[in-house]
Amino acid sequence: MNAQELLTRIASLNVWKKGDQRAPHKPLLLLLALARINTDQPRLIPFSAIEGKLAKLLEDFGPSRASYYPELPFWHLQSDQIWDFPHTADVLTQSGSVSRKYLRDHQVQAGFTQEVYDLLKATPDLIEQAAMQLLEENFPPSMHQDILDEVGLDFEVIPQYSTQKRARRDPTFRRRVLEAYDYRCAICSFSVRMENTPIALEAAHIKWFQAGGPDIESNGLALCSLHHKLLDRGALAISNEHKIVVSEKANGHGGFQDWVLNFHGKLLLKPRQLAYAPKLEFTDWHIREVFQGKYG
Numbered sequence: 001m002n003a004q005e006l007l008t009r010i011a012s013l014n015v016w017k018k019g020d021q022r023a024p025h026k027p028l029l030l031l032l033a034l035a036r037i038n039t040d041q042p043r044l045i046p047f048s049a050i051e052g053k054l055a056k057l058l059e060d061f062g063p064s065r066a067s068y069y070p071e072l073p074f075w076h077l078q079s080d081q082i083w084d085f086p087h088t089a090d091v092l093t094q095s096g097s098v099s100r101k102y103l104r105d106h107q108v109q110a111g112f113t114q115e116v117y118d119l120l121k122a123t124p125d126l127i128e129q130a131a132m133q134l135l136e137e138n139f140p141p142s143m144h145q146d147i148l149d150e151v152g153l154d155f156e157v158i159p160q161y162s163t164q165k166r167a168r169r170d171p172t173f174r175r176r177v178l179e180a181y182d183y184r185c186a187i188c189s190f191s192v193r194m195e196n197t198p199i200a201l202e203a204a205h206i207k208w209f210q211a212g213g214p215d216i217e218s219n220g221l222a223l224c225s226l227h228h229k230l231l232d233r234g235a236l237a238i239s240n241e242h243k244i245v246v247s248e249k250a251n252g253h254g255g256f257q258d259w260v261l262n263f264h265g266k267l268l269l270k271p272r273q274l275a276y277a278p279k280l281e282f283t284d285w286h287i288r289e290v291f292q293g294k295y296g
């Protein structure tokens with residue numbers, strides 16, 4: 001296997017699919033495994049060594065769910081031909097589900113195959129490339145550095161890294177969305193320019209580009225950098241009535257009241273045309289798959 005073949009396999013992971021639900025389990029486990037190689041840890045990882053960390057990553061960066069299942073990617077990555085699970089006996093229960101208790105109690109190990117491990121060890125740049133590819137395919141850019149820091153990969157995000165053949169963003173999306181909101185943050189009205197260039201104002205996707213969200217105005221919001229990040233992390237949501245909802249998990253001191261909590265229950269700025277207002281199918285996806293709180 002060469003570097004390109006590895007990146008292609010990572011790009012075509014078999015992820016569990018149900019409708020347009022997010023499934024960040026395998027990408028987050030792979031990022032953790034890459035971080036371990038980057039710090040010279042052994043190829044095989046005992047489940048108990050990453051169980052807690054992976055569950056926390058799923059909670060912080062995955063959709064809000066009643067339970068998290070770090071054992072699932074640890075087992076199912078085998079089907080992607082880059083993951084080695086040397087001792088599979090007894091891991092599955094009689095009903096065919098993966099026994100988390102067995103993995104934990106018996107110090108069961110898994111990790112990259114020897115071939116992939118050797119390739120990654122011999123090509124340190126490849127660790128960064130694989131990590132950036134996993135991030136770009138699964139998470140919006142505003143989250144990339146946070147995830148790298150959390151998994152323990154100590155490099156800076158490489159902006160616009162992409163080797164993928166997948167559809168690129170429509171380059172006019174940003175301009176159209178900012179115009180729709182008259183170059184103001186739809187939450188706080190922030191609008192600062194240097195000469196004629198807006199600063200820290202971004203076009204956010206409500207339904208993520210990575211989840212197939214289209215580049216159209218009704219899936220976009222002009223947001224300042226802060227509110228963009230809060231929306232992508234699920235600290236904020238947009239209600240069916242286009243009101244701002246703040247997650248009960250969000251908290252803080254300096255600025256929290258003024259920049260976050262005070263907007264709870266307030267209406268979004270209205271766009272120039274009614275047709276540009278956020279569509280229910282997109283705000284609804286965001287509430288189900290991104291928002292970290294209770295809604296409705």
Ligand SMILES: [Zn+2]
Binds near residue numbers: 187223
């Ligand atoms: Zn704002």
